[in-house]
Amino acid sequence: MGGGKGGVGKTFLSANLAYTLSRAGYKVVAVDTDIEGPNLHTWLGVSKPRVSLADYVSGRESRIEHLLLETPHHGLGLLAATHGDLAAAQPEAGRRLEFLRALRELPCDFVFVDCGAGAHPATIDYFLVGDEGLLVLHPEPTSIENTYTFIRAAFYRRMHAAMQKHDVRECVREAMDQRNERGIRSPLDLLEAVRHMDPEEGQRFAATMRSFRPRILVNEVATAEDVKLGFSVRSICRKFFGIEADYVGYINRDQAVRDSVLLRKPLLEVRPEADSAVYLQRIAGKLAEAAGAPR
Amino acid sequence: MKSLSEMTHYEVLEIPSDAAPDEVERAYRMAQATWGEDGLATYSLYEEGETEAIRERVELAFRVLSDPDAKAEYDGGLVAEGTDPLDDLDIDLQFVDSGPAPSVDFVAAEIDTFDDAADETGDWNGARLRRARLRRGIDLEKIAEVTKINPSYLRFIEDDQYADLPARVYVRGFVVAYARCLGLDPERVATGYLEILSEAAPEAARRGRRTQG
Ligand SMILES: Nc1ncnc2c1ncn2[C@@H]1O[C@H](COP(=O)(O)OP(=O)(O)O)[C@@H](O)[C@H]1O
Ligand SMILES: [Mg+2]
Numbered sequence: 001m002g003g004g005k006g007g008v009g010k011t012f013l014s015a016n017l018a019y020t021l022s023r024a025g026y027k028v029v030a031v032d033t034d035i036e037g038p039n040l041h042t043w044l045g046v047s048k049p050r051v052s053l054a055d056y057v058s059g060r061e062s063r064i065e066h067l068l069l070e071t072p073h074h075g076l077g078l079l080a081a082t083h084g085d086l087a088a089a090q091p092e093a094g095r096r097l098e099f100l101r102a103l104r105e106l107p108c109d110f111v112f113v114d115c116g117a118g119a120h121p122a123t124i125d126y127f128l129v130g131d132e133g134l135l136v137l138h139p140e141p142t143s144i145e146n147t148y149t150f151i152r153a154a155f156y157r158r159m160h161a162a163m164q165k166h167d168v169r170e171c172v173r174e175a176m177d178q179r180n181e182r183g184i185r186s187p188l189d190l191l192e193a194v195r196h197m198d199p200e201e202g203q204r205f206a207a208t209m210r211s212f213r214p215r216i217l218v219n220e221v222a223t224a225e226d227v228k229l230g231f232s233v234r235s236i237c238r239k240f241f242g243i244e245a246d247y248v249g250y251i252n253r254d255q256a257v258r259d260s261v262l263l264r265k266p267l268l269e270v271r272p273e274a275d276s277a278v279y280l281q282r283i284a285g286k287l288a289e290a291a292g293a294p295r
Numbered sequence: 296m297k298s299l300s301e302m303t304h305y306e307v308l309e310i311p312s313d314a315a316p317d318e319v320e321r322a323y324r325m326a327q328a329t330w331g332e333d334g335l336a337t338y339s340l341y342e343e344g345e346t347e348a349i350r351e352r353v354e355l356a357f358r359v360l361s362d363p364d365a366k367a368e369y370d371g372g373l374v375a376e377g378t379d380p381l382d383d384l385d386i387d388l389q390f391v392d393s394g395p396a397p398s399v400d401f402v403a404a405e406i407d408t409f410d411d412a413a414d415e416t417g418d419w420n421g422a423r424l425r426r427a428r429l430r431r432g433i434d435l436e437k438i439a440e441v442t443k444i445n446p447s448y449l450r451f452i453e454d455d456q457y458a459d460l461p462a463r464v465y466v467r468g469f470v471v472a473y474a475r476c477l478g479l480d481p482e483r484v485a486t487g488y489l490e491i492l493s494e495a496a497p498e499a500a501r502r503g504r505r506t507q508g
Contacts, residue, residue: 139335140335141335141338141339144335144336144338144339145338145339148339148340188296188297188298191296206296209296210296221429223434224428224429224431224432224433224434224437225328225432225434227429227430227432228325228328228432229335229336231325231329232325232328232329232334232335232336232337233336235309235325235326235329235336236329236336236337236340238309239299239349240340240341242296242297250429252429273422275422275425275426278422278426279426
C-alpha cells in the first residue's frame with residue numbers, strides 16, 4: 001500500500017482491508033514498513049508493540065516470524081514497526097533484501113505491506129515486493145503530484161532491476177533523472193531507447209512494463225468527479241507511462257472512519273452500516289477475487 | 296504501449312472498435328474530463344502544450360467516430376492497413392519469457408465497472424441511492440437539473456432526513472425520477488424507499504397521508 005503522500009489513508013486501508021479479509025476467513029498478516037512514522041498497530045488495536053521491525057533492523061532478531069504479534073482479531077497477525085533506533089531507521093541494503101524475501105514466505109493467504117510517505121528507494125522496495133501494488137490517492141493536486149512521482153520511482157526501479165545488460169541498466173538509471181541528456185521524458189521514450197540499444201532487452205523491458213500494473217484506490221471522495229478521478233489516472237497511466245493500471249475502487253470521506261480509529265477498532269466492527277464500510281468490503285472482495293485465493 | 300501518434304481513434308478514446316454510439320459519447324466525455332485544461336488528473340505530469348495535443352486528438356477521434364459516414368471510411372482505412380490494436384502486442388508476446396504477461400484489454404473508460412454484488416442486497420435507503428449515483432459518476436446537481444427537483448430535497452433523500460421531506464406522494468415522485476436518472480428500476484426503488492420511510496418516520500408518513508387526503 002503506497003502512494004507517496006502522507007495522510008491519504010494508506011494505513012487506514014492497510015489495516016481495514018487486512019481485517020476485512022481476515023474476517024472473511026483468510027489468514028492475513030499486516031506489516032508496517034513505515035519505520036519513520038509507524039502507527040499500523042494502533043489501527044489494529046495493539047498499543048506499544050512488544051517486538052517490532054526495529055529488532056530486526058538492529059540485528060537483535062534475525063527471523064521475522066519471531067516478530068509476529070497477535071492482534072485482537074482472529075486470523076490477523078501483525079508485524080509492527082516502532083521507532084527503535086533513531087540513528088538507523090532503515091535496514092541496510094543486504095538486510096533489506098533478506099527482509100523482502102522473508103515477507104514473501106510468511107505462512108498466510110495475504111500480506112498487507114503498509115508503506116510510509118515519500119519515494120525513498122526502501123519505500124519503493126516495500127511497495128514492489130507485493131504481487132499487487134496498491135496506490136492510494138486523494139482527489140487533490142498534492143496527492144496527484146506525489147502519486148506520479150511515486151509511480152515514476154517504482155517504475156524505473158522495477159525496470160532497472162529487470163534489465164540485464166550493463167549499458168541498458170545505465171540508460172535506465174540516467175532516465176530516472178527527468179533532465180537527462182538523452183532526452184528521455186517518459187517510460188515510452190525509454191522503451192524506444194532500450195529497443196534501439198538492444199532488441200532483446202527491449203522485449204524484456206516491454207514484458208516487465210506489461211506486468212507492472214498498479215491498482216488505484218481513491219480515498220475520501222465527496223463528489224462524482226472525485227470518483228471519476230481514478231479512471232482519469234488510469235487513462236494517464238496508459239498514455240503517459242504506457243502501463244495498465246487498475247481502478248479497484250474508492251472510499252468516501254466519512255466520519256465513521258474517524259470514529260473507528262478513535263476507538264482503535266476496525267471500521268467494520270464499529271460502523272458496519274456506514275458507506276465507507278460498504279465501499280471497503282467491495283474493494284476487499286475485488287482483491288480476494290483478483291488473488292484467486294482459496295479460503 | 297503506443298505513443299499517441301501511433302494510436303487509433305479507438306485507442307485514443309479507449310473503446311473497442313465495435314463500441315455503440317452512446318459508449319463513444321461517454322468515453323469522449325470522460326476523456327474531456329481527464330485531459331481538460333483544469334483537469335486534476337494531469338496535474339504536474341505534462342509540459343506546456345502536451346495536454347493540448349492530446350485534447351486535439353480526442354476531439355478528432357470523437358468527430359470521426361460519432362459521424363457514421365466518417366467512421367465507416369475510417370474503419371475501412373484501418374482494415375486496409377491491417378491495424379489491429381492488439382497486433383503489436385501479439386508480436387511482443389512471442390518473445391516474452393519472464394513469467395505470464397497480463398493481457399492488455401482496451402476496455403472502455405466507463406464508470407460503472409465495479410462489481411455490483413456488495414450493493415445488490417439491502418434496503419433502498421438514501422445511502423444506497425447515493426452509492427449508486429456516485430458509481431455512475433453523476434453529481435446531485437445534474438440530477439436536479441434533469442429532473443427539475445430542488446437539490447435540497449434530493450440531498451434530504453440521500454441523507455435519509457425524512458423529517459425534512461414533503462408529503463409522501465411527492466417523495467415517491469422524486470425517488471422515481473432519481474432512480475430513472477440512474478437507470479435503476481423506478482418502481483422497485485421508490486417502493487423500497489417509501490417502506491423505509493414509513494417505518495423510520497411514522498409522523499412524516501402520517502403527515503404525508505394527511506396532505507394527500
Ligand atoms: N475515508 C476517510 N474518511 C474520513 N477520514 C479519513 C478517511 N481515510 C482516512 N481518514 C483520516 O485520515 C487520517 C490519515 O490516514 P492514514 O491512513 O494514517 O494516512 P497515511 O497512512 O496515508 O499517512 C486518519 O487518521 C483518518 O482519520
Ligand atoms: Mg501511514
